[in-house]
Amino acid sequence: MAKSLVVANWKMNPASIKEAVLLARKVESGTLRQGNVEIVVAPPFPFLIQVGSILKRARLGAQDISGFAGGLYTGEVSGRQLRSLKVSHAIIGHSERKIHLGETDVMINRKVRLALKQGIKPVLCVGERERQGRDIPAVVGEQLRNALGGISPQSVKKVIVAYEPVWAISTMPGAKPDTPDSAFRAKVYIRRVLTQIYKRTIAERVPIIYGGSVNSKNIGGFMSEGKMEGALVGGASLNPREFIKIVAEVNRGRSRS
Numbered sequence: 087m088a089k090s091l092v093v094a095n096w097k098m099n100p101a102s103i104k105e106a107v108l109l110a111r112k113v114e115s116g117t118l119r120q121g122n123v124e125i126v127v128a129p130p131f132p133f134l135i136q137v138g139s140i141l142k143r144a145r146l147g148a149q150d151i152s153g154f155a156g157g158l159y160t161g162e163v164s165g166r167q168l169r170s171l172k173v174s175h176a177i178i179g180h181s182e183r184k185i186h187l188g189e190t191d192v193m194i195n196r197k198v199r200l201a202l203k204q205g206i207k208p209v210l211c212v213g214e215r216e217r218q219g220r221d222i223p224a225v226v227g228e229q230l231r232n233a234l235g236g237i238s239p240q241s242v243k244k245v246i247v248a249y250e251p252v253w254a255i256s257t258m259p260g261a262k263p264d265t266p267d268s269a270f271r272a273k274v275y276i277r278r279v280l281t282q283i284y285k286r287t288i289a290e291r292v293p294i295i296y297g298g299s300v301n302s303k304n305i306g307g308f309m310s311e312g313k314m315e316g317a318l319v320g321g322a323s324l325n326p327r328e329f330i331k332i333v334a335e336v337n338r339g340r341s342r343s
């Protein structure tokens with residue numbers, strides 16, 4: 087059975103390298119014994135090197151990757167550069183980048199391809215902005231199809247899909263977490279779309295994790311009832327105690343379906 091995955095998305099936090107080092111040390115020491123979980127810590131770019139030097143048990147993630155392989159693109163960070171820092175995962179297509187920075191499905195597809203080319207595992211975020219009723223909106227499937235355009239069956243096995251309904255992300259006004267039951271329906275839907283694109287045996291190899299106001303109290307439900315294969319954690323990943331508890335819960339409740 088594959089390990090569950092917990093990804094810490096620090097976003098544009100903390101404010102200084104000093105705080106980042108403290109946080110990384112606490113996360114590293116507090117999660118040492120949670121052997122069933124793969125942990126990825128994704129700090130802001132300027133903190134990658136130092137945080138990477140602290141993490142032994144946890145892997146190092148980036149919060150983005152350039153859609154260009156290299157060249158004259160001011161402010162961009164390439165997959166090759168990330169790889170040279172031993173970055174193993176990159177969060178791609180986060181809704182905050184779509185909403186505030188104009189990231190499109192075309193850019194996301196380029197980023198997924200370039201990450202895979204460098205051996206970096208994409209943590210591909212998909213999720214609807216609004217949900218009416220029980221059905222998972224078709225936009226989730228469209229985002230997935232667009233992001234995976236041209237990705238071979240061999241490569242897609244390296245992709246992790248993070249279902250992040252935008253309305254559930256803690257920084258959105260009035261945000262509340264999804265329910266385990268509805269997250270499970272989203273998982274089934276995502277798995278079905280993957281199966282339409284790839285063979286079932288391939289589609290089943292792609293882990294599906296949940297993100298959106300995850301905390302130590304609700305993670306258990308997402309893992310058991312929601313049958314999630316892990317979580318993408320924003321706000322709660324900045325509180326080391328809370329994050330360590332989340333990892334411990336996932337360690338107990340890992341599941342796969």
Ligand code: PGA
Pocket residue numbers: 095250254255256257297298299300318319320321322
């Ligand atoms: P949140 O963020 O856990 O603070 O809701 C999740 C994310 O944006 O990835």
